[in-house]
Amino acid sequence: MINHSMTAGAALVVHGVDDLRLDPMQPAEPESDEAVVQIAYGGICGSDLHCWLHGAAGESVLREPLVLGHEVVGTVVQAAADGSGPAAGTRVAVHPATPGDDGARYPQDRPNLSPGCTYLGSAARYPHTQGAFSQYAALPARMLRPLPDGLPLRAAALAEPASVAWHAVARAGDVRGKRALVIGSGPIGCLAVAVLKRAGASEIIAVDVHEEPLERARLVGATGTILASDADAIAAVEADVTVESSGNHRGLDSAIRGTMRGGKVVMVGLLPSGAQPVAISLAITRELDLLGSFRFNTEMDxxxxALAEGSLHVDPVVTHEYPFSQALEAFATAKDAGRSGKVLISFIPETATGEI
Incomplete structure (x- = not known):
């Protein structure tokens, strides 16, 4: 459900399963350390889709209306009153995490693992952490990353998911000259392909259940592609490093089977909670390193x-762009993984609609 007439001073709010609305909403009065950002673009993430389609993203269950959106860029229109952060007029990307601590142990140099961490547009905590799919958002100045000169806002809209992929590849260590396998060629998978290419992997084989995502993977650097139904071909890859980005137990099983003995499997796709039927015995007998990868830390800088200098080629990952007034159509397109990659919502008036 969505009210198309409500666009001025609005935010994109999920109220429950299949209940997505453009609600009238003015930005909250900023705290002294918050800047007001005029949002230009927002990318639809899988977690946004899950909140809309299922009322939950993993173990984060929707308990109150939630403004979605954490993949956002825009322009500061009011700087933080305490003088921190960028000045008015600065174009910025947003790092959506706020590390927290509830007393549990974790490495202090990996704040993405802090158990009290909150994320824009997340139902993990209650009250929920409201997101930034709105025309204006009051955001902590520490979240704002000024864009390098010459990097357009639209190109920077992929900075957050690309940082997730960058972090995942970094978990594997040095990949120069190595054979890499990427399971799942959705936006994160394709971004992982692009990061692997930039990092010097000599072979990058992408896997997906659909042909269109595989074509996008080739455009950003995959040297070969395999349909997910071809289990024998996947097993024959024997990759040094595999990035599992499907978020599906079958994908994780394929990742284990497609990795060489002594190789590494980086698990960035977020599987559902609970037990997963995968070939763990193979991981043991092959001495595979199974590495979790969750969000990111300082990689956005x-x-x-890399985006500004052109060494990270990610343009083909964006397949559709919709104006804010057509947000429901944007979400319907984004859930169709067979024909869409990253779907952007433009908060700039009178933006063209649909496929790029």
Whole structure:
């Protein structure tokens, strides 16, 4: 459900399963350390889709209306009153995490693992952490990353998911000259392909259940592609490093089977909670390193630099763009993984609609 007439001073709010609305909403009065950002673009993430389609993303269950959106870029229109952060007029990407601590142990140099961490547009905590799919958002100044000169806002809209992919590849260590396998060629998978190419992997084989995502993977650097139904071909890859980005137990099983003995499997796709039927015995007998990868830390700074200098080629990952007034159509397109990659919502008035 969506009210198309409500666009001025609006935010995209999920109220429950299949209940997505453009609600009238003015930005909250900023705290002294918050800046007001005029949002230009927002990318639809899988977690946004899950909240809309299922009322939950993993173990994060919707308990109150939630403004979605954490993949956002825009322009500061009001700087933080305490003088921190960028000045008005600065174009910025948003790092959506706020590390927290509830007393549990974790490495202090990996704040993405802090158990009290909150994320924009997340139902993990209650009250929920409201997101930024709105025309204006009051955001902590520490979240804002000024864009390098020459990097357009639209190109920077991929900075957050590209940082997730960058972090995942970094978990594997040095990939120069190595054979890489990427399971799942959705937006994160394709971004992982692009990051692997930039990092010097000599072979990058992408896997997906659909042909269109595989074509996008080739455009960003895959040297070969395999349909997910071809189990023998996947097993024959024997990759040094595999990135599992499907978020499906079958994908994780394929990742284990497609990795060489002594190789590494980076698990960035978020599987459902609970037991998963995968060939763990193979991981043991092959001495595979199974590495979790969750969000990111400071990688966004490197990603923005790489995007600005052109060394990270990700343009083909974006397949559709919709104006804010057509947000429901944007979400319907984004859930169709067979024909869409990253779907952007433009908060700029009178933006063209549909496929790029």
């Amino acid at each position: 490197e990603v923005l630099t």
